[in-house]
Amino acid sequence: MDLKENKNRPILATVYAIIFLILLLLVKLNSPIVHGIDHLVQSIVFSFTNEHLTVLISILTNFGSPVVSLILACLVLAFVFFKREYAAAIWGFGTLIIGNGLAWVFKHIAARPRPALAQRLAPAHGYSFPSGHVFGTTLFVLLLLTLIVPRIKNHTTQSVIRVLAVIWVIFIMLSRIYLRVHYPTDTFGSLLLAGAVWEFAVMVWIKFFKQKVDVANSEGRHFQ
Numbered sequence: 233m234d235l236k237e238n239k240n241r242p243i244l245a246t247v248y249a250i251i252f253l254i255l256l257l258l259v260k261l262n263s264p265i266v267h268g269i270d271h272l273v274q275s276i277v278f279s280f281t282n283e284h285l286t287v288l289i290s291i292l293t294n295f296g297s298p299v300v301s302l303i304l305a306c307l308v309l310a311f312v313f314f315k316r317e318y319a320a321a322i323w324g325f326g327t328l329i330i331g332n333g334l335a336w337v338f339k340h341i342a343a344r345p346r347p348a349l350a351q352r353l354a355p356a357h358g359y360s361f362p363s364g365h366v367f368g369t370t371l372f373v374l375l376l377l378t379l380i381v382p383r384i385k386n387h388t389t390q391s392v393i394r395v396l397a398v399i400w401v402i403f404i405m406l407s408r409i410y411l412r413v414h415y416p417t418d419t420f421g422s423l424l425l426a427g428a429v430w431e432f433a434v435m436v437w438i439k440f441f442k443q444k445v446d447v448a449n450s451e452g453r454h455f456q
Contacts (some may be wrong), residue, residue: 237377245431249321252424255417259342261363266417273364273416277409289407290354293365296404301368302328308375319441323433324375331429335367338425347412363414366422369404373397374391 258266294300305328313321344361346352358364375398377413384390405423 293407296369298364298368301324301372327433340354351412354411357364362422370426
């Protein structure tokens with residue numbers, strides 16, 4: 233796994249984290265700013281509502297559920313492990329555990345009720361902020377793009393997968409809003425949290441794992 237050091241990464245991670253915490257505070261305080269953003273985005277997304285689209289989105293959104301995303305992420309890490317890239321697998325599992333743990337903690341801190349039950353177009357339970365679907369999907373996509381896609385030799389195929397991965401994350405975000413099971417700020421908050429977790433995780437890799445992996449590789453051992 234070749235994650236390069238970037239002097240801007242600590243800044244990016246901090247910015248993601250700070251904006252997320254500000255949004256969390258605004259949600260907790262039931263801020264009019266949050267309501268205004270939510271209402272604006274909802275009015276746009278809801279304008280596309282129709283019966284056939286609802287059926288399609290209701291089916292597809294299940295593939296971005298926290299359980300499905302976790303299973304897919306574990307399959308990615310299992311592949312890496314069986315390639316004898318043990319450090320990358322350990323790092324990846326650690327990122328998943330800590331990331332999902334933080335998402336759970338923040339969800340209970342915010343304790344934000346979901347949109348009214350009568351409005352929902354799909355079943356949902358638990359608190360609303362941040363969205364578990366969006367958080368899990370984003371982490372899975374980041375692991376896929378980092379650990380699997382670089383192994384593909386065809387650069388065009390790599391580019392196509394990257395574009396499709398971004399589209400998939402955006403679709404999951406919009407689907408949760410469309411189905412009235414999350415507010416727009418729930419999905420945006422998840423994206424910020426996932427971004428912060430990922431950037432901090434990459435910094436951990438570079439600081440604590442990368443040098444050991446490079447040394448092991450130079451000696452013909454498997455630790456990566």
